[in-house]
Amino acid sequence: MLKETSARVCGARSMLIIGELVPSVTDGLVQAGWQVLRKKLEEVSVALCQQASVGLLRVTSVDVVECRRLLLSCSTSHIRWIALLDGAELEDSRVRALVNDFCFDYCVLPVPLAHLLPAVGHAHGMAGLCCPERVRSGVSGLLGEHPAFLAFLEDLSRVGMMNVSVLLHGETGTGKELAARFVHDCSARAKAPFFSVNCGSLAPNLVQSELFGNEKGAFTGAHDKRAGYIEAADGGTLFLDEIGDMSAEAQVSMLRFLQEGTIIRLGGSKHLKIDARIVAATHVDLAQSIRDRTFREDLYHRLRVCQVCIPPLRERLSDLPLLAGHFIEKYACKFGLPEKRLSKEALGLMLTYPWPGNVRELENRICQGLIMARGCVLTPADMGFGGAEQGSSPLQVQRGTGEKTSLLQSLAINGGDCNLAAREIGVSRATFYRLLAKHGISPRQFRKDLS
Numbered sequence: 226m227l228k229e230t231s232a233r234v235c236g237a238r239s240m241l242i243i244g245e246l247v248p249s250v251t252d253g254l255v256q257a258g259w260q261v262l263r264k265k266l267e268e269v270s271v272a273l274c275q276q277a278s279v280g281l282l283r284v285t286s287v288d289v290v291e292c293r294r295l296l297l298s299c300s301t302s303h304i305r306w307i308a309l310l311d312g313a314e315l316e317d318s319r320v321r322a323l324v325n326d327f328c329f330d331y332c333v334l335p336v337p338l339a340h341l342l343p344a345v346g347h348a349h350g351m352a353g354l355c356c357p358e359r360v361r362s363g364v365s366g367l368l369g370e371h372p373a374f375l376a377f378l379e380d381l382s383r384v385g386m387m388n389v390s391v392l393l394h395g396e397t398g399t400g401k402e403l404a405a406r407f408v409h410d411c412s413a414r415a416k417a418p419f420f421s422v423n424c425g426s427l428a429p430n431l432v433q434s435e436l437f438g439n440e441k442g443a444f445t446g447a448h449d450k451r452a453g454y455i456e457a458a459d460g461g462t463l464f465l466d467e468i469g470d471m472s473a474e475a476q477v478s479m480l481r482f483l484q485e486g487t488i489i490r491l492g493g494s495k496h497l498k499i500d501a502r503i504v505a506a507t508h509v510d511l512a513q514s515i516r517d518r519t520f521r522e523d524l525y526h527r528l529r530v531c532q533v534c535i536p537p538l539r540e541r542l543s544d545l546p547l548l549a550g551h552f553i554e555k556y557a558c559k560f561g562l563p564e565k566r567l568s569k570e571a572l573g574l575m576l577t578y579p580w581p582g583n584v585r586e587l588e589n590r591i592c593q594g595l596i597m598a599r600g601c602v603l604t605p606a607d608m609g610f611g612g613a614e615q616g617s618s619p620l621q622v623q624r625g626t627g628e629k630t631s632l633l634q635s636l637a638i639n640g641g642d643c644n645l646a647a648r649e650i651g652v653s654r655a656t657f658y659r660l661l662a663k664h665g666i667s668p669r670q671f672r673k674d675l676s
């Protein structure tokens with residue numbers, strides 16, 4: 226689908242103008258061969274942005290947050306943005322950050338046509354060069370269009386820009402490591418190193434030296450002095466996954482580092498000044514760990530200057546087709562297999578499944594399905610479903626599940642449009658709404674269009 230978009234983008238010189246632009250300039254763009262679509266900020270959708278190669282976006286201090294939300298949600302499309310600003314608006318650091326993060330270029334108003342034409346031509350050329358694979362992989366590889374996911378991305382980009390410690394909270398497989406990478410990519414440290422370490426996987430006797438380094442002779446086998454992860458991440462970011470598993474001793478050293486910005490290598494005495502940003506993640510409730518006295522409260526408060534929670538997959542099920550498509554393409558390419566599609570039953574089942582392993586589980590099931598499927602369709606059995614998820618429930622439960630599956634499936638297929646979804650499963654609108662209420666389903670979560 227994106228390959229088609231790419232072709233469309235390369236061919237037609239289509240432009241989206243969001244906000245006011247003087248009519249003579251708009252007319253000039255049309256005369257120069259541009260297909261121009263004018264919209265207000267609140268009218269723009271992700272789908273609309275995918276139709277254009279260039280977007281002219283009027284940015285003001287007043288709507289900078291809304292503009293950021295839009296640009297974030299469109300970050301998986303080809304469109305190249307040019308911000309239009311009043312000179313004074315550049316005084317606002319939020320506006321500067323937005324231009325820096327998302328825009329190909331900016332023009333200060335009033336902008337003469339002669340100045341604008343080369344800028345939009347250049348942006349169009351760059352949009353045409355865009356690699357579909359990159360576009361698909363979204364922001365730092367984080368794919369998703371569900372409003373809850375976009376709100377999370379927005380929070381993440383906001384904290385990313387500030388040089389503070391971040392605590393990411395999310396269930397296993399929700400993408401915490403990708404999120405940490407995104408925080409790094411958003412920050413002024415983006416070109417400096419990013420390291421990731423899982424605190425739970427460090428051998429207890431090696432934790433100190435792995436994190437803080439060691440001097441020569443610090444312990445048997447320490448033949449040379451060695452930098453630890455924190456030192457290696459100097460100037461950049463260190464991601465500490467499963468921070469709740471950090472040993473009590475390492476917690477003390479980490480606290481000192483966060484308070485003073487210095488470390489002492491194991492076996493050493495010299496304080497080394499290190500400028501590494503810490504992004505930590507946990508899937509456990511650290512407040513409970515504090516109550517259980519397995520995690521230091523003072524360290525917790527140092528780590529969670531900003532806390533961001535990642536929504537589990539079951540709370541953003543409308544992203545399932547997008548993610549599944551991405552993983553089908555990824556593994557078909559990796560294993561040299563033809564791309565396959567999900568059967569209707571598989572999609573239906575996946576829309577009711579609670580996904581305890583989140584996106585990682587989805588990825589693994591798709592990978593398994595691609596390998597196991599005999600035809601060109603992935604069935605539930607190919608993906609390892611079919612045992613406990615189905616078959617063993619009493620008739621009533623089966624019926625309820627079937628009903629819910631049809632509702633979810635029709636909403637997913639029709640982008641949350643209840644009229645179309647009701648027609649798809651052959652019930653009246655009134656019945657459809659009654660069934661939605663019965664199963665506690667909100668059609669909102671299937672609407673990709675944020676506006």
Ligand SMILES: Nc1ncnc2c1ncn2[C@@H]1O[C@H](COP(=O)(O)OP(=O)(O)OP(=O)(O)O)[C@@H](O)[C@H]1O
Nearest residue numbers: 366367368369396397398399400401402403584585
């Ligand atoms: N939004 C997403 N878009 C695309 N891929 C994703 C997304 N979220 C997670 N993934 C993929 O799911 C897998 C798990 O992601 P990741 O390792 O970042 O999760 P995690 O929350 O750190 O897991 P754990 O808590 O088990 O360490 C990875 O292969 C990652 O690429």
